[in-house]
Amino acid sequence: MALKLRLARGGSKKRPFYRIVVTDSRMPRDGRFIEKLGTYNPLLAKDSEDxxxxxxxxxxxxxxxxxxPTDRVARMLEAAGVLEKQTRNNPKKAEPGTKAKERAEEKAAKAAEAAAAPAEEPAEATAE
Incomplete structure (x- = not known):
């Protein structure tokens, strides 16, 4: 059985409250869990003990x-000093998607055509 330490969401709409639980990884996020290990209330101030x-x-x-632990729980455990801090690097996060790259290429091609077209017209006019 693959065990996970993760957050199970509670609270009402727009008012999140999470339980830190240990569960089988195949169970749903808010479903059955083995043991409740703690709580997380993101609505409180970051310096609050609660x-x-x-x-x-x-x-x-x-x-x-x-x-x-999941990524978010691992960060909480790092802050508590249980886990050693890991360096995270996601260089692809800032990279645009495929559609955005295609639009940028089309825009660059149009700009190159527009720049080349006026440069050719005056050259033809001076040749006559």
């Missing part, structure tokens, strides 16, 4: 059993 609450002993236990 924003993230975790039972770090149980987190270490489940990680010892092979549970893998």
């Amino acid at each position: 924003r993230i609450k975790m039972d770090l002993d149980r987190v270490k236990h489940w990680m010892g059993q092979g549970a893998k």
